[in-house]
Amino acid sequence: MAVLMAVAVFPILYSLWLSFFRMKLTRPNRTPFVWFENYTDLLGNELFWVSVARTVTFTVTSVAAIAVIALLVSLLLNQDFRGRRVLSTILLIPWAIPYVANALMWKWIYDSGYGALNGVLYQLDFIDKYMVWLGDQDKTIFLIANAFVWKEVPLATILLLVTLKSIPADLYQAARVDGAGIWQRFTHVTLPSMKPGFMLVMIYETMMAIRHFDLFFILTEGGPGDASHVLSWHIYVETFRNLSFGSGAAMSYILAIVTFVLAYFIIRFLGRRV
Amino acid sequence: MKTSRMPSMGRRQFMQTSAAAGALGLAAPGRLALAQSASPVNLHTWSAAVDTVKSHLTAFEEHTGIPVNYGNSPWAQYREGMVTKFVGGAPLDMMWVSDAWLPEWAEAGWIAPVDDFDFLMKYNAEAEDFCTNSMTYDGRQYGLTYYTDFMAFLYDEEKLKEAGFDAPPETWDEVVEQSLVMKEKGIAEYPMMLAMAQESWLIEFMSALVYSHGGRFVDDNGDAIMQHEGNGAVEALRWVVDGVRKHGIISPACVETGELSGLKAFASGNHAFALVAKYRLRMLNDPEQSQVAGNVKQAMMPMGSNGAHDTVGWMRFHGMSAQAAADQQRAENTAKLIEWFGGKADGEYKFQKLLFLDIGAGFGVKPLFEDPEIRAAYDAYGDVDMIQKQQAQARKKDVITPWFGEWSETNGSAWQSAILGNVDPKAALEKSAELWAELKSEY
Structure with a gap:
């Protein structure tokens, strides 16, 4: 209990306390108590809203792609075919790679000068000259989302596969007896039965995407311009570069509240139908 | 079984022996006495030219008898790490400072000017103007050159x-x-x-x-x-x-x-x-x-x-912490270490030269441009x-x-x-x- 208080409860309460101060480490002698000013200031901060928009784009794109790809892969792995075990093992590789290693790998892949992506596309004659990837602001957030999806799909697949395996065979037999075809069995038996798995995937991946930092730090540092300036990056810059612990703590609380609210709605929306 | 025992020592005898040992210590040759009594200078740098720094530190300790506690951390986390050390009151006397952080650290009262030490200021006569300017904030100079480019x-x-x-x-x-x-x-x-x-x-x-x-x-x-x-x-x-x-x-x-x-x-x-x-x-x-x-x-x-x-141009320099400056003895020892690295050691700008020859880092003092070894290295x-x-x-x-x-x-x-x-x-x-x-x- 004492350990829990020291490593979890105290930091949470202390950071909440900090968020009411204009606390900047580089101004150690001036830390006025400002009540909710750190929170209200954010509402008028243009870059904060830019970061919210970027976070929404990244999260929606990533979670949707993860859900769809994981569903397709889990359906495939649910079938009996030769090499299924090998494929399942290969699928786990991205999951086993640490986030930072994953980010560094994608940095090499996307590099406009010597990256593998340009190399492959060029050799296949899809492009006639090397393209700018991460430096193109229209592509940046989606390319980072792609790297995130690659890392997250295995876990989502496993969660959905477990759900698939738990669907009773009787339901499919009954549907066949009723004359349901493949598509009808999928939409009326498989999908509704997978809702608990989907709920888990949606909540987990939404939380991971909203808070994700590593890829943004290593691939773009929030750039180019503010093209990948997401909320987690904004918090990092405010807290650890500007050393503004007060406003950084306030932003972190906002992020935490948003995450909780989203999780609540996902549970309500999907949970109601489970 | 035969056992041996140390002869017992009474309280009075212990006090007499201690006093004698203390007197002997004070009477010992100066360098040995200084080495034993001087509190160490705490130096923290980022992780660059670590071996060169260490060898130069060893020479300093041998030359002055002042011990040095040396630590380093990666450049990428250096600023944040140092700020945490300052705020947390970690023992720190001398550190490397980037010109970009000087106003921030000086305003926060973490580093102290060194311009009261005349033996440090004399080096300005031979330094590039932008170097001296880059180490100066609000009219006070905060260090001597580590490297410049x-x-x-x-x-x-x-x-x-x-x-x-x-x-x-x-x-x-x-x-x-x-x-x-x-x-x-x-x-x-x-x-x-x-x-x-x-x-x-x-x-x-x-x-x-x-x-x-x-x-x-x-x-x-x-x-x-x-x-x-x-x-x-x-x-x-x-x-x-x-x-x-x-x-x-x-x-x-x-x-x-x-x-x-x-x-x-x-x-x-x-x-x-x-x-x-x-x-x-x-x-x-x-x-x-x-x-x-x-x-x-x-x-x-x-x-x-x-x-x-x-x-x-930019500067990285050897600076002194405010906590070192607050204690006269610590400040003097730290200033000596700053001079050993940023000024002359054994009559020459040894560390700046070593650093240049070792990793090609630029120096901020004009006389080194005339040094035959440096000219030969540059010519390559x-x-x-x-x-x-x-x-x-x-x-x-x-x-x-x-x-x-x-x-x-x-x-x-x-x-x-x-x-x-x-x-x-x-x-x-x-x-x-x-x-x-x-x-x-x-x-």
């Missing part, structure tokens, strides 16, 4: 000749002109290499461009002038934007190209011109590390229409007279203030946004200037 304009002589040019460009317009010819002849797709990714180097690249366009970011009062046409910054940014979007001589990927990636690209022979730190010249002309080794030359920084061959990969001439035209970064860190993030994004074509260069710098004014009033 400046942003240099480099070119690939072979590509230049292939394009039919005998001499490197003198102006930024000529850079465009020569680059377009190279582009047309297929010598390089993007002849000019600029690294404009958001990283700590970005301000140095920007400052070199602005200064050579005859400009400044702020005036003598510290008010932003970067947003005004004719003050150099708008012209510099416009040159970059045109280079990317109009002429196509700079890669659009420059916004994702960091200093190291840019350097590698130049070393691979992808470009004809580059803006890089001067000390990179050694690596670029090293056949084991560069495909263009032997062809890379330095020219004076090209000029803008109202500019000169000015460039930006560069033109020492050109280096000296350009270094004499280096200027300190004018944006170094307590709010530099916060402003720098936004300024970097503003430049990138202009390069990406989202905003006009003037509008980008207006946004940057607006934040500057806001932060200045806040501080």
Whole structure:
């Protein structure tokens, strides 16, 4: 209990306390108590809203792609075919790679000068000259989302596969007896039965995407311009570069509240139908 | 079983023995006595030239008898780590300081001026002006040189000749002109290499461009002038934007190209011109590390229409903590260590010379340019007279203030946004200037 208080409860309460101060480490002698000013200031901060928009784009794109790809892969792995075990093992590789290693790998892949992506596309004659990837602001957030999806799909697949395996065979037999075809069995038996798995995937991946930092730090540092300036990056810059612990703590609380609210709605929306 | 016992010692006898030992200690030769009584100087640096630092420290300890506790941490986490040490009151006497952090650390009261030590100040007579200026904040000097360097304009002589040019460009317009010819002849797709990714180097690249366009970011009062046409910054940014979007001589990927990636690209022979730190010249002309080794030359920084061959210089220096300065003995020992590293040791600028010979890091004292060993080392990969001439035209970064860190993030994004074509260069710098004014009033 004492350990829990020291490593979890105290930091949470202390950071909440900090968020009411204009606390900047580089101004150690001036830390006025400002009540909710750190929170209200954010509402008028243009870059904060830019970061919210970027976070929404990244999260929606990533979670949707993860859900769809994981569903397709889990359906495939649910079938009996030769090499299924090998494929399942290969699928786990991205999951086993640490986030930072994953980010560094994608940095090499996307590099406009010597990256593998340009190399492959060029050799296949899809492009006639090397393209700018991460430096193109229209592509940046989606390319980072792609790297995130690659890392997250295995876990989502496993969660959905477990759900698939738990669907009773009787339901499919009954549907066949009723004359349901493949598509009808999928939409009326498989999908509704997978809702608990989907709920888990949606909540987990939404939380991971909203808070994700590593890829943004290593691939773009929030750039180019503010093209990948997401909320987690904004918090990092405010807290650890500007050393503004007060406003950084306030932003972190906002992020935490948003995450909780989203999780609540996902549970309500999907949970109601489970 | 036979056992031996130490003879017992009474309280009176113990006191007498202790007093005698103490007296003997005081009477011992000076160096030994100092070594035993001096409290150690706590030195923290970032993890660079660690072996050279250690060997120089050993020599210091032998020479003075003052022990030193040495620690280091990676550059990437150094500032944040040091701030935490300062705030937490960790024992710290001497540390390496970047010119970019000086106002912030001085305002916070973490580091102390060293200009009360005359034996340190005498070295200013031989130091480059921009070095002394870069170590000075609010009229006080906070240290002595660890290393210094400046942003240099480099070119690939072979590509230049292939394009039919005998001499490197003198102006930024000529850079465009020569680059377009190279582009047309297929010598390089993007002849000019600029690294404009958001990283700590970005301000140095920007400052070199602005200064050579005859400009400044702020005036003598510290008010932003970067947003005004004719003050150099708008012209510099416009040159970059045109280079990317109009002429196509700079890669659009420059916004994702960091200093190291840019350097590698130049070393691979992808470009004809580059803006890089001067000390990179050694690596670029090293056949084991560069495909263009032997062809890379330095020219004076090209000029803008109202500019000169000015460039930006930067400093890393040995500073003293406020906690050391508060204790006379600690302060004196720390000042001696600062002199040993930043000034002369055994009658010569030993550490700056060692550092140059070891890793090619620049020095801030003019007499070293005449040192035969240094000239011989420079001759192997560069033109020492050109280096000296350009270094004499280096200027300190004018944006170094307590709010530099916060402003720098936004300024970097503003430049990138202009390069990406989202905003006009003037509008980008207006946004940057607006934040500057806001932060200045806040501080």
